[in-house]
Amino acid sequence: MKISGKLSLAFGALLLIFAGVGATSWMNMSGVQREVGALAERYVPELIVAGEVQKQIQDMMYEVRGYNFTYDEAFLDAGRKAAERARDALKKASDLATKYPALVALREGGACSTGERRRLLGVAGRSHAQSYIEQGRRSRVRGPAE
Numbered sequence: 276m277k278i279s280g281k282l283s284l285a286f287g288a289l290l291l292i293f294a295g296v297g298a299t300s301w302m303n304m305s306g307v308q309r310e311v312g313a314l315a316e317r318y319v320p321e322l323i324v325a326g327e328v329q330k331q332i333q334d335m336m337y338e339v340r341g342y343n344f345t346y347d348e349a350f351l352d353a354g355r356k357a358a359e360r361a362r363d364a365l366k367k368a369s370d371l372a373t374k375y376p377a378l379v380a381l382r383e384g385g386a387c388s389t390g391e392r393r394r395l396l397g398v399a400g401r402s403h404a405q406s407y408i409e410q411g412r413r414s415r416v417r418g419p420a421e
Contacts, residue, residue, distance in 0.1 A: 317375045317377065317378060318378075320371055321371060321375075321378050321380075321381050324364065324367050324368045324371055324381070325368065325381060325384065327364040327367070328361065328364040328365055328368055328384075328385070328388050329388075330364075331357055331360045331361035331364050332361050332388055332391055332392060332395070334353075334357040334360075334361075335354050335357035335358050335361055335392065335395050336395055338350050338351070338353040338354030338357055339351075339354045339395050339398055339399045339402070341353075341354075342354060342399065342402055342403075343398075343402050346402075346406040351399060351402075351403060354395075354399055355399070358392060358395070358396055358399075361388075361392050362392065365385055365388055365389055365392065368381055368384075368385040368388075369382075369385050372385060
């Protein structure tokens, strides 16, 4: 066999090797595309919903705290509205966790946040009742309004 034949065979073998590596890479990239799709479809919405739940619970907490310090009804109303928004965000989280069972942290965190929301609503209710009791005591001590 001449040198040109040997070089042609070697070049052909190299082409086959590169074609095999290229095909393997192509198949691996399709797997990566599937994983990226799963991330975009499941985990990015999970982060968005979790952030929304956190924001609404935090807003509710601050409004209830403001009411506890001032007994201003505006804080209580804002806290109740934040509680409604938190309930809606928790519903979104629950729906997403139901749709994708792999989102275990979202399901567990949603249950914990629901408990925190209920606790804060209880604090607000007790504070509201306590403010009326306190106002009654003050009015008895001061006497009738002038």
